[in-house]
Amino acid sequence: MKCLPPEYFHQINVFLIILSTFSIYQVNSEGLSECENRQCDRTVGFGGSPDENGETTLDSLLIDGPGHRTGAVAALRHVKSAARVAWTVMNYTEHSLLVGEKATKFAQSMGFKLKSLLTPESKEMHEQWLEKKCQPNFWKNVFPDSTSSCGPYKPKWKPVDHSTTHSFNEGNHDTIGMILVDENGNVAAGTSSNGARNKIPGRVGDSPIVGAGAYVDNSVGGAAATGDGDVMMRFVPSFLVVELMRQGKSPTEATSEAILRIKRFYPNFFGAIIATDINGNFGAACSGMEKFHYSVVRSDSEERREREVEVVEAICENIG
Numbered sequence: 001m002k003c004l005p006p007e008y009f010h011q012i013n014v015f016l017i018i019l020s021t022f023s024i025y026q027v028n029s030e031g032l033s034e035c036e037n038r039q040c041d042r043t044v045g046f047g048g049s050p051d052e053n054g055e056t057t058l059d060s061l062l063i064d065g066p067g068h069r070t071g072a073v074a075a076l077r078h079v080k081s082a083a084r085v086a087w088t089v090m091n092y093t094e095h096s097l098l099v100g101e102k103a104t105k106f107a108q109s110m111g112f113k114l115k116s117l118l119t120p121e122s123k124e125m126h127e128q129w130l131e132k133k134c135q136p137n138f139w140k141n142v143f144p145d146s147t148s149s150c151g152p153y154k155p156k157w158k159p160v161d162h163s164t165t166h167s168f169n170e171g172n173h174d175t176i177g178m179i180l181v182d183e184n185g186n187v188a189a190g191t192s193s194n195g196a197r198n199k200i201p202g203r204v205g206d207s208p209i210v211g212a213g214a215y216v217d218n219s220v221g222g223a224a225a226t227g228d229g230d231v232m233m234r235f236v237p238s239f240l241v242v243e244l245m246r247q248g249k250s251p252t253e254a255t256s257e258a259i260l261r262i263k264r265f266y267p268n269f270f271g272a273i274i275a276t277d278i279n280g281n282f283g284a285a286c287s288g289m290e291k292f293h294y295s296v297v298r299s300d301s302e303e304r305r306e307r308e309v310e311v312v313e314a315i316c317e318n319i320g
Contacts, residue, residue, distance in 0.1 A: 025188055028189070029083045029084055031178050031190075032192040033084050035176045043194060045192070047122045052199070052200055053201050057194065059195060059213075060086040060192040060207070063190065063210065063216050063222070065217070068217075071091070072209075073098050074097065074100070075103070075202060076104060078104050078114040078116065078117065079104055079113075082192055083190060086190070086208075092110065099204065133149055137198055137200075139200070141155065142155055175192070175193040179214070179216070181280060186218060190214060193213075195229075206232045212225065212233040214238050215238035215241070219278070220242050221276050224238060224273070225237050226272050226273075227269070232262065232269070235262050237259075241254040255274065255275050255284055269288055271286065
């Protein structure tokens with residue numbers, strides 16, 4: 001199950017080949033890596049979502065259900081496969097998360113090659129943003145006025161504005177989230193993202209954070225999230241969804257409740273959550289979009305089902 005339209009996963013045969021070749025835990029990282037290589041929607045992998053300095057950095061998270069192990073990287077520079085580095089963190093260290101330049105040095109020490117994550121397209125994105133006087137951006141309560149000029153900025157003495165003017169949508173931010181359940185009922189999940197476009201350098205969203213970007217419990221199931229990570233991570237929604245399923249709620253009911261809790265504080269936020277239990281039941285809910293697409297792949301029947309989800313007040317409901 002993944003948080004991107006099916007066409008971005010190339011052909012279903014690619015996933016099935018990966019599924020038949022690797023264990024569920026390697027499928028997790030290799031599936032995400034496939035999307036990173038293909039720059040899915042330009043919101044995953046290299047060459048997308050440049051920050052204020054024009055640099056692309058990557059975030060990824062992997063979770064292994066049976067051992068409840070995790071590996072993650074955030075603000076990773078100069079390495080194209082964040083998911084594989086996260087897998088390396090999980091399997092060759094006792095840590096859960098490595099960040100920034102030190103994560104890059106770790107990756108290099110483990111054999112990863114350093115490469116530029118910039119492309120002509122990402123350079124053009126950044127140049128256009130500068131030409132628009134750095135609009136939109138993620139600053140507030142600063143001078144000069146961040147809504148009409150570029151920085152550098154300085155803090156105002158008396159911050160008064162607690163609102164946000166930045167708009168998230170499918171074009172400027174997305175995440176691939178995968179949840180896998182094997183024939184033995186073991187669960188794994190993972191995410192990969194290049195973050196929010198025009199973000200302040202150093203920003204880390206929900207994707208690489210356990211319980212926010214994704215979460216699993218091997219006796220229950222798993223969940224993964226996408227959208228405005230700065231808002232969503234404040235509610236650890238993936239963890240909440242799994243706990244709600246533990247209490248007996250269906251994946252659709254659990255994801256809907258998690259979305260509703262966020263909307264009580266941020267009624268206009270943009271985001272979605274997918275979930276599946278260990279029995280193969282699945283569902284999703286979303287906010288701030290008309291429809292949300294996700295894919296379900298059953299390797300035994302080589303069947304792919306695309307579900308369209310329509311927003312009904314605070315939740316998305318399956319069509320058809």
